[in-house]
Amino acid sequence: MRTVYLNGEYLPETEATVSIFDRGFLMADGVYEVTSVLDGKLIDFEGHIVRLARSLDELDMRNPISKEDLLEVHRELVRVNEIDEGLIYLQITRGSAGDRDFAFPDPETTAPTIVLFTQNKPGLADNPAAKKGAKIISIEDIRWGRRDIKTVQLLYPSMGKMMAKKAGCDDAWMVEDGFVTEGTSNNAYIVKGNKIITRQLSNDILHGITRVAVLRMAREAQMEVEERSFSIKEAQQADEAFTTSASAFVMPVVELDGVALGDGVPGKVALRLREIYIDEMRKAAV
Numbered sequence: 001m002r003t004v005y006l007n008g009e010y011l012p013e014t015e016a017t018v019s020i021f022d023r024g025f026l027m028a029d030g031v032y033e034v035t036s037v038l039d040g041k042l043i044d045f046e047g048h049i050v051r052l053a054r055s056l057d058e059l060d061m062r063n064p065i066s067k068e069d070l071l072e073v074h075r076e077l078v079r080v081n082e083i084d085e086g087l088i089y090l091q092i093t094r095g096s097a098g099d100r101d102f103a104f105p106d107p108e109t110t111a112p113t114i115v116l117f118t119q120n121k122p123g124l125a126d127n128p129a130a131k132k133g134a135k136i137i138s139i140e141d142i143r144w145g146r147r148d149i150k151t152v153q154l155l156y157p158s159m160g161k162m163m164a165k166k167a168g169c170d171d172a173w174m175v176e177d178g179f180v181t182e183g184t185s186n187n188a189y190i191v192k193g194n195k196i197i198t199r200q201l202s203n204d205i206l207h208g209i210t211r212v213a214v215l216r217m218a219r220e221a222q223m224e225v226e227e228r229s230f231s232i233k234e235a236q237q238a239d240e241a242f243t244t245s246a247s248a249f250v251m252p253v254v255e256l257d258g259v260a261l262g263d264g265v266p267g268k269v270a271l272r273l274r275e276i277y278i279d280e281m282r283k284a285a286v
């Protein structure tokens with residue numbers, strides 16, 4: 001049984017309980033982060049903590065825990081749950097004021113709820129899915145306008161994932177005004193020759209922590225990076241495509257709305273970036 005962390009305590013997962021009035025439960029009033037673990041160490045911990053602070057700030061939510069303590073909790077959970085490869089999920093909600101009300105409760109009297117748990121994923125780095133590549137469908141992006149905040153409001157991304165499954169595919173890319181925003185739980189890229197194209201940062205997409213690292217590594221490897229919007233049609237004519245996320249690193253895309261990309265197998269740029277990313281992040285892991 002997993003040991004999880006809830007509001008300052010390490011508990012068996014079956015004993016960690018949250019109020020039915022918690023605003024995370026009633027109103028999706030909460031933010032989260034997912035940090036990957038390789039060799040029992042945290043990948044890009046700093047990046048996730050900086051984004052967490054930003055998400056909390058944007059929602060006027062108090063940060064209940066220091067960076068040092070958070071690092072300690074992450075490490076302790078990895079240790080007690082014996083995670084070699086996997087993920088750590090962290091969620092902070094506005095807590096429970098003991099009733100339901102649209103107005104935010106007074107932060108002086110209502111403490112945020114903080115939860116962390118591990119997910120054991122052996123084979124995260126040597127993932128067979130990355131050798132096969134992902135098949136993607138496109139769906140309309142009907143999410144709210146602040147996708148830069150990593151909220152737990154994930155119903156539409158879940159529905160998108162189900163639409164993809166129903167179509168015999170792996171995931172969905174969301175499209176708004178004719179341009180791809182991002183994947184259900186990842187950032188989206190296309191490759192044309194030596195150039196990597198990915199949507200520019202704005203409130204329309206999550207500012208991926210993996211995105212920052214992969215774009216830096218691409219530039220260091222003398223690839224050209226263009227941050228701009230692209231359509232599904234342009235993507236279907238690209239040489240390659242891929243996605244990035246903390247949970248899947250760099251994932252090649254081999255099919256988009258039934259059209260095979262390039263040779264219909266994972267592209268060499270995507271595979272190279274995956275290798276560089278995993279290698280470098282392993283070395284920098286804490």
Ligand code: PDD
Pocket residue numbers: 034182183184185186187205206207208209210211244245246247
């Ligand atoms: N998802 N875009 C969306 C909508 C996401 O949910 C995610 C991450 C990303 C990639 O961000 P990062 O590189 O920081 O993981 C982009 C996480 C992994 C999840 O929900 O499980």
